Structure formats: structure tokens, C-alpha cells
Amino acid sequence: AQSVAQPEDQVNVAEGNPLTVKCTYSVSGNPYLFWYVQYPNRGLQFLLKYITGDNLVKGSYGFEAEFNKSQTSFHLKKPSALVSDSALYFCAVNGESYGQNFVFGPGTRLSVLP
């Protein structure tokens, strides 16, 4: 069974500083990895995905994520955080077979302090 772990419930970072939100996964076969962001009382918005190819994936709003197969990690990063980045971030995994469904991590709340 596939699973996702986000070891930090909360990440605090000062505006302008780099941010990292951690994610590790477990899936049989090659993983498809995703990051979604959720603002209060809103749906989940897609940020980026890793399917294959370059380990560094660039996504929306200046976010990027690095796939590390040996560490089974897919950490989300941004070089310079904005206060407006404050939200709930979910890592998700899906297997490569048809019919497998997204499994979300528990979420990490990012607070960017002015």
C-alpha cells in the first residue's frame, strides 16, 4: 500500500528566507508525486508533480521540489518565502498503475512571518 509522511505539522519561516516542507513516501513501483496547497476554506490547488526525468521539478508560484529516490523523499522548496505562501501543504503519491488513487500526507502548515 502506498503512504506518505510529512514529519512536520508546522513550519515557520521568516519572509524572504528559503523554505522547505518535507515529504517521504512509500509506494510499490515508480511513484508519481504531487504537492498541493490548501488555503483556508478552499479546495486543494495543484503546485507541481514528479513523474520522471529531472529530479528537480519546478511548479507554480516559484515552488520547486526535489525527488530523491534513495531517500524516498520529495521535499518542497522555495528560495524566498512570501507571507502569502502561508497555507496548508499536502504531499500526495500515486502509483503508476491505473486505478490507484492519490494518497495524501497529513499536511504541513506553513507560516511565513513578516
Added chain:
Amino acid sequence: AAGVIQSPRHLIKEKRETATLKCYPIPRHDTVYWYQQGPGQDPQFLISFYEKMQSDKGSIPDRFSAQQFSDYHSELNMSSLELGDSALYFCASSPRSSGANVLTFGAGSRLTVL
């Protein structure tokens, strides 16, 4: 661009009542997913449909049922509502799920059971 439309956005019901949530996927998306997100929780997969047939089943209670219609919209029917059913219910759609496809989420329907 058209998004996933969910209705109603908010719904208040009493215990033991029934509720129906509707989801209209993005045009030409033939796969629909339902997720339940409790307060402070990550989204939990309930059920999915591909081409009007159930394709996967997650942690959906027996009191709940869902279907996808010929126009690809989907309805989630919930009966004998319990206090614990209070949650955000998200619908998502994608083209045929290969694992690599991004799920596009609706804004959610917030169900409150009193």
C-alpha cells in the same frame, strides 16, 4: 478555464437525515473522485468513478453511496447522518487516471451535522 463545480457549498443537516452532494467535473474529464476532509485532517479517499462505473473504493461508509451519470457528473448520497460526518467533501476530476494525471479539485462542500 472551467473548473470542477461542487454544490451546495454549505449544507447543514440534523442527525439521521440524508444529504446529497453534486459534482460537475471539468469537461472531457471522465474520472471523478470523492474525498472527505475532517477538521484538521488530510483528505481521505472515499470512492472514484471512471466512465460511469465505480473504479475504486476507499473508506466510504456503507451509509454513503455515489454514482456517476451519463453527463459525467457525480452525486454522493449520505444517509443516516452522524455528527462525525461533518467535514469538507471534495470532488476531483481527471482524464483517465494513469497515476500521472493531476487531480483538479473543486472548492468543496462543507457539511455540518447537528
